[in-house]
Amino acid sequence: MSRPIPCALTIAGSDSSGGAGIQADLKTFQELKSYGMSVITSVTAQNTTGVQGVHHLPPVMIKQQLEAIQADMPLHALKTGMIADIRMMKVVAEAIPYFQAPYVMDPVMVATSGDVLMESEARFYLREHLIPLTNLVTPNIPEAEMITEKNIESAADMEASAEHIVHGFGAGAALVKGGHRMGEALDVLYDGKKMYRFTSDRITTKNTHGTGCTYSAAITAYLSQGVPLEEAVRRAKVYITAGIRHGFSIGKGNGPTNHWAIREEGARDECH
Numbered sequence: 001m002s003r004p005i006p007c008a009l010t011i012a013g014s015d016s017s018g019g020a021g022i023q024a025d026l027k028t029f030q031e032l033k034s035y036g037m038s039v040i041t042s043v044t045a046q047n048t049t050g051v052q053g054v055h056h057l058p059p060v061m062i063k064q065q066l067e068a069i070q071a072d073m074p075l076h077a078l079k080t081g082m083i084a085d086i087r088m089m090k091v092v093a094e095a096i097p098y099f100q101a102p103y104v105m106d107p108v109m110v111a112t113s114g115d116v117l118m119e120s121e122a123r124f125y126l127r128e129h130l131i132p133l134t135n136l137v138t139p140n141i142p143e144a145e146m147i148t149e150k151n152i153e154s155a156a157d158m159e160a161s162a163e164h165i166v167h168g169f170g171a172g173a174a175l176v177k178g179g180h181r182m183g184e185a186l187d188v189l190y191d192g193k194k195m196y197r198f199t200s201d202r203i204t205t206k207n208t209h210g211t212g213c214t215y216s217a218a219i220t221a222y223l224s225q226g227v228p229l230e231e232a233v234r235r236a237k238v239y240i241t242a243g244i245r246h247g248f249s250i251g252k253g254n255g256p257t258n259h260w261a262i263r264e265e266g267a268r269d270e271c272h
C-alpha cells in the first residue's frame with residue numbers, strides 16, 4: 001500500500017512581503033514535501049521594514065475555513081502563528097481537538113520589526129486555553145518570558161522556562177529558541193521527560209524576517225510525515241540554519257530567510 005500524502009495546515013496571518021506568516025509556512029511545507037493548507041486569521045500589509053496595516057478576518061470566516069478543511073481534507077499535523085485576539089483564539093481552540101493531529105504553536109506576539117501582532121490581554125487566553133492543546137510550543141525568549149512571567153538570562157533559565165511551560169501550563173513539549181541571545185544559536189527542547197539542546201553557529205545577518213514561522217513550519221512538516229518530535233526539531237534546525245545563512249538581502253529592512261537554501265547546501269548536518 002502506498003503511504004498517504006503528508007498533509008500540513010497552518011493557521012496564521014498573511015504577510016504581503018512573503019517572508020513570514022502563511023507565506024513562509026506554505027513555502028516551507030512545499031520545500032519539505034508536505035501538502036500545505038492554510039487558514040488565514042489576519043491580513044497584514046507588511047514588508048521588510050515593518051507592518052503598515054492589519055485587517056482581522058471575522059471569527060466566523062476563520063471558523064468556515066477550519067470547517068472546510070475538517071469536512072474534506074486529511075490532516076497529519078498543524079501549526080498556528082499569528083492569532084491576534086481572544087475571539088479568534090476561541091474559534092481555533094474549539095477546532096483543534098477535532099483534527100486529532102500533532103499541534104505546534106508558534107506564539108507570535110511581536111514581529112521582528114517591533115510591530116505588535118497579538119493583543120496583550122490575549123496572552124492569558126493563549127496560556128490557559130491553547131497551550132494545553134499543543135504537542136509543542138515554540139516561544140522565543142521574550143515570548144517564553146511573557147508566558148512564564150520569569151526572566152531568562154542563561155541557558156539554564158531557558159531550560160527552566162521550557163520545563164515551566166510543560167509542567168506549569170500543560171504544553172506537550174516546549175522549544176525555547178535562543179535567536180535573541182548573543183553567542184551560539186542555542187534552542188532547548190523539553191518533552192516532559194528529557195531536555196535536549198540544539199545549537200548552530202550564529203550567522204551575522206539582518207535577514208531574519210520570518211525565522212520563527214519558518215522553523216515551526218519545518219517542524220510541522222516533519223511531524224506530518226511521522227518523524228518523531230526530537231528528530232523533527234533536529235531536522236528543522238538544519239533547515240532554518242541553512243535558510244538564515246542564505247537569507248535574501250531584499251527590501252530596505254530585515255530581509256527574509258531562503259526557503260530553498262537546503263537544496264543549495266544538500267543534507268549537510270550543521271546542528272549538533
Ligand SMILES: Nc1ncnc2c1ncn2[C@@H]1O[C@H](COP(=O)(O)OP(=O)(O)OP(=O)(O)O)[C@@H](O)[C@H]1O
Nearest residue numbers: 112140177178179180185186202203210211212213
Ligand atoms: N543569527 C542567527 N544565526 C543562526 N541561527 C539563528 C539566528 N537568529 C535566529 N536563529 C535561529 O533561528 C531559529 C528561530 O529563532 P528566533 O529566536 O529568531 O525565533 P523568533 O524570534 O520567533 O523568530 P522571528 O524572527 O520570526 O520572530 C532558532 O533556531 C534560532 O536559534
Ligand SMILES: Cc1ncc(COP(=O)(O)O)c(N)n1
Nearest residue numbers: 013014020021111112209210
Ligand atoms: C503575519 C505575520 N506572522 C508572523 C510574523 C512574525 O515574524 P517575524 O517576527 O519574523 O517578523 C510576521 N511578521 N507576520
